[in-house]
Amino acid sequence: MDITGGAQKVWDIGVKLRDSLRDAEHKTLIAELMNAVADVKMEAADLKQENLVLSEKLTDLQELKDIRKYLRIDRGTYRLDDENEAGIAGGIFCTYCMDTKKQLVRLSIVQGKNKEGNCRCPGCKNMFFARVDYSNS
Numbered sequence: 001m002d003i004t005g006g007a008q009k010v011w012d013i014g015v016k017l018r019d020s021l022r023d024a025e026h027k028t029l030i031a032e033l034m035n036a037v038a039d040v041k042m043e044a045a046d047l048k049q050e051n052l053v054l055s056e057k058l059t060d061l062q063e064l065k066d067i068r069k070y071l072r073i074d075r076g077t078y079r080l081d082d083e084n085e086a087g088i089a090g091g092i093f094c095t096y097c098m099d100t101k102k103q104l105v106r107l108s109i110v111q112g113k114n115k116e117g118n119c120r121c122p123g124c125k126n127m128f129f130a131r132v133d134y135s136n137s
């Protein structure tokens with residue numbers, strides 16, 4: 001039984017006790033007990049939600065850690081080859097966003113139609129002069 005189920009069981013017992021009692025003082029004590037249990041239930045629900053969010057963040061960080069194994073530095077950018085085991089399309093990525101915000105942000109080509117050109121991170125807006133023909137390294 002999880003904490004929410006346990007709190008619910010205590011609540012249900014409290015209801016039965018309250019309804020079976022005739023003594024006002026005991027009914028008041030039971031009511032206080034039930035209020036405390038209601039607080040525990042709400043706190044448990046909040047903790048479950050927080051746990052869910054943290055679990056998702058942990059999964060994201062683990063995936064990011066796995067991706068970092070396949071990245072390499074190239075002209076101040078991170079580069080991921082087209083054929084990689086990370087399971088994402090190859091390209092060039094922002095070092096600033098990865099190193100500071102733990103985000104893999106693909107750079108956008110903003111200038112140059114040849115094999116070299118300027119790239120910009122759509123996240124942090126940093127500019128990079130990077131080889132954009134990354135499929136032919």
Ligand SMILES: [Zn+2]
Pocket residue numbers: 094095096097098105121122123124125126
């Ligand atoms: Zn960036």
